[in-house]
Amino acid sequence: xxxxxxxxxxxxxxxxxxxxxxxxxxxxxxxxxxxxxxxxxxxxxxxxxxxxxxxxxxxxxxxxxxxxxxxxxxxxxxxxxxxxxxxxxxxxxxxxxxxxxxxxxxxxxxxxxxxxxxxxxxxxxxxxxxxxxxxxxxxxxxxxxxxxxxxxxxxxxxxxxxxxxxxxxxxxxxxxxxxxxxxxxxxxxxxxxxxxxxxxxxxxxxxxxxxxxxxxxxxxxxxxxxxxxxxxxxxxxxxxxxxxxxxxxxxxxxxxxxxxxxxxxxxxxxxxxxxxxxxxxxxxx
Numbered sequence: 001x002x003x004x005x006x007x008x009x010x011x012x013x014x015x016x017x018x019x020x021x022x023x024x025x026x027x028x029x030x031x032x033x034x035x036x037x038x039x040x041x042x043x044x045x046x047x048x049x050x051x052x053x054x055x056x057x058x059x060x061x062x063x064x065x066x067x068x069x070x071x072x073x074x075x076x077x078x079x080x081x082x083x084x085x086x087x088x089x090x091x092x093x094x095x096x097x098x099x100x101x102x103x104x105x106x107x108x109x110x111x112x113x114x115x116x117x118x119x120x121x122x123x124x125x126x127x128x129x130x131x132x133x134x135x136x137x138x139x140x141x142x143x144x145x146x147x148x149x150x151x152x153x154x155x156x157x158x159x160x161x162x163x164x165x166x167x168x169x170x171x172x173x174x175x176x177x178x179x180x181x182x183x184x185x186x187x188x189x190x191x192x193x194x195x196x197x198x199x200x201x202x203x204x205x206x207x208x209x210x211x212x213x214x215x216x217x218x219x220x221x222x223x224x225x226x227x228x229x230x231x232x233x234x235x236x237x238x239x240x241x242x243x244x245x246x247x248x249x250x251x252x253x254x255x256x257x258x259x260x261x262x263x264x265x266x267x268x269x270x271x272x273x274x275x276x277x278x279x280x281x282x283x284x285x
Contacts, residue, residue, distance in 0.1 A: 011280075013263065013264075014114065014263075015083070015084055015263065016082070016083045016084070016114050016115070016116045016257070016260060017083060017084045017085075017086055017114065017115045017116065018075065018079060018083050018084070018085045018086065018115075018116060018117045018118075018119075018253065018257070019086050019088060019105075019106060019115055019117070019118045019119070020072055020075070020085065020086065020087050020088060020089065020118075020119050020121070021088045021089075021098065021102070021105070021118060021119060021120050021121065022088075022089050022090075022119065022120065022121030022122055022167070023089060023090060023091060023092065023093050023094070023121070023122055023124055023125055024089065024090075024091035024092060024124075024236060025089070025121060025124060025170070025236060025237055026072065026087060026088070026089025026090075026119075026121050027087070027089030027090060027091045069239045069242055069243070070242050071237070071242045071243075071245045071246040071249065072085060072087050072089075074242070074243075074246040074250075075246065075249070075250070075253060078250065078253075078254075079253075079257060081262050081263050081264070082257060082260045082261075082262060082263060083116060083257060083260065088105050092125060092136065093122070093125065094122065094125045094126045094136050094137075094138045094143075095122045095123075095126055095138055095142075095143050095146035095147060095150070096126075096138050096142065096146060098120075098122055098146070098150065099146045099149050099150055099153075102150055102153055102154075103153060106118075106154070106157060106159070107157055108156075108157040108158055115159050115163065116163060116256055116257055116260070117163050117164075117165065117253055117256045117257065118154060118159060118163060118164050118165070119165045119166075119167055119249070120147065120150055120151070120164065120165070120166050120167065121166075121167040122143075122147070122169075123143065123168060123169035123195070123198040123199065123202060124169040124170070124195070124235060125138075126138035126143045126169075126198055127143075127169060127190060127194050127195045127197070127198040128189050128190055129189050129190060129191065129194065132186070132187055132188070132189035133189040133190075140197060140198065140201055143198055143201060144201050144204070144205055147166065147201075147202065147205045148205055148208065148209060151164055151166075151205070151209045151211060152209075161209055161210040161211045162210070162211075162212075162256075163256060164209075164211040164212070165211065165212045165213065165214060165249070165252050165253070166202050166205060166206045166211055166212070166213045166214070167202075167213070167214045167216055167245075167249070168198070168199035168202045168203065168213070168214065168215050168216050168217045168218075169195050169198060169199055169202075169216065169217060170195075170216045170217060170220055170227075170230065170231065170235075170237065170241065170245075171192050171195060171196070171216075171217050171220050171221050171227050171231075172190050172191065172192040172195045172231075172234060172235060173192075173227065173228045173231050173234035173235075174188060174190070174191065174192055174234065175234070176228060176231065176233055176234030176235075177190060177233065177234030177235050178234070179234070180233050180234060180235075190235070195217060196217055199215065199216075199217035199218070202215075203215055212252050214245075214248055214249055214252065216245060216248075219244075219248060220241075220244065229241075230244055264279065265278050265279070
């Protein structure tokens with residue numbers, strides 16, 4: 001069968017999407033691209049004589065969500081042949097900026113663009129101390145309003161609350177993050193107690209809006225355990241932290257995708273003599 005004939009015979013293949021929306025804890029760097037200092041770096045990035053930024057030393061230790069072992073990569077692996085997992089992480093962003101760009105990332109579309117789950121994972125930058133990091137800091141009441149605004153926007157484009165998962169920021173290991181700040185020539189610009197206030201606010205938004213929520217801040221500190229091994233530099237997730245996040249997020253995602261079929265048949269099930277009989281159906285198997 002000619003390709004043009006096949007195009008005419010088969011229906012468009014429905015491929016659901018899971019969208020991961022967040023800051024640097026969600027973002028994946030471009031392959032081979034020069035790594036600029038993360039937006040959550042302790043202070044303004046110093047420049048070389050050429051004017052190029054000097055990457056933060058902490059970058060050597062960071063585990064990005066779509067790198068091997070990252071929580072986003074683990075989700076994509078579990079959902080292969082069922083969903084596209086889209087990484088929309090933006091290093092250094094806070095909810096004020098996230099609210100602005102969200103309509104550019106997802107709009108009301110047709111059934112072929114069906115979004116079955118969205119994670120909203122902000123707060124690590126919003127909770128920065130105003131006096132030390134005014135550019136990223138967002139007041140607590142605005143953080144709440146921004147999260148609610150994003151949930152309401154998703155609802156307006158046919159993504160109801162039961163498809164949305166809010167994730168609180170992880171706890172901050174102040175001693176480790178302060179070392180990074182000192183390396184960059186500035187003061188400690190975050191406090192775990194303050195991060196906890198933003199985590200609590202995120203939980204309240206989930207209750208008010210009817211979404212699911214993953215309370216990473218509390219879970220990582222359960223029973224007063226030492227959570228430093230979950231963090232690479234005191235702020236961003238280590239490989240162990242990525243594994244921890246995935247272990248709690250997957251059950252929430254699985255509930256939303258469990259009814260989705262495997263897309264296209266297993267290769268042994270393809271009719272050898274006339275494969276189009278197997279491959280040009282509705283794609284559900």
